[in-house]
Amino acid sequence: MSAAAWPALAIGLAKPADSALTVSRSTPSAALSEEELIAGCLRGSQTAQKQLYERYSARMMAVCLRYAQTTFEAEDVLQEGFVTVFRTLAGFRRECPLEFWIRRIMVNAALRQHRRNAPLVAVSDGDYPETLASEEFTFSNYAYGELLAVVQELAPRYRLVFNLYAIEGYTHKEIGEMLDISEGTSKSQYSRARVVLQTKLARLQPPAK
Structure with a gap:
């Protein structure tokens, strides 16, 4: 607006x-x-x-x-x-x-x-690995527009948990209370959000010469 x-x-x-x-x-x-x-x-x-x-x-x-x-x-x-x-x-x-x-x-x-x-239900994870390829993976190397685009593509629950934890700084306990889920579920969905984001961002990279 x-x-x-x-x-x-x-x-x-x-x-x-x-x-x-x-x-x-x-x-x-x-x-x-x-x-x-x-x-x-x-x-x-x-x-x-x-x-x-x-x-x-x-x-x-x-x-x-x-x-x-x-x-x-x-x-x-x-x-x-x-x-x-x-x-x-x-x-x-x-x-x-x-x-x-x-x-x-x-x-x-x-x-x-x-x-x-929106139904706060995560989509199927079949196309994504179970864990990060590297735990040192960082989003700081990506342009804001690129990162925003892939964040918006996340399933609603993943997007909420990722934003609330990684950007807003809420704890998983607080997020669980806000979304009516367990603390463990919040942690799990944040981890899955990072995996999905890493995978999506990796697919944006040009192929190696």
């Missing part, structure tokens, strides 16, 4: 813009600090809400893309996440940076989407 989608997102969320934060269309708005953004949003300023969205939407879209199979699905998660951000901002207790709080909301929105739309 681009910044052009902002007016539709803002409908019903904001009161008339706060006069202290209102700017004309011909004058670029000054960048607000995090505290000013929060205060403005809580006053119902559409200017502050728009700035908050524009400041964080690109980074949050990158988060949503990792959990979704398509850009369309990621855009749905992004919109749902920002609606939640604006509706619950009064509960933000400033115990972490605002971006971290928004990121958690996006992850939770992605989990809700999967519960609604």
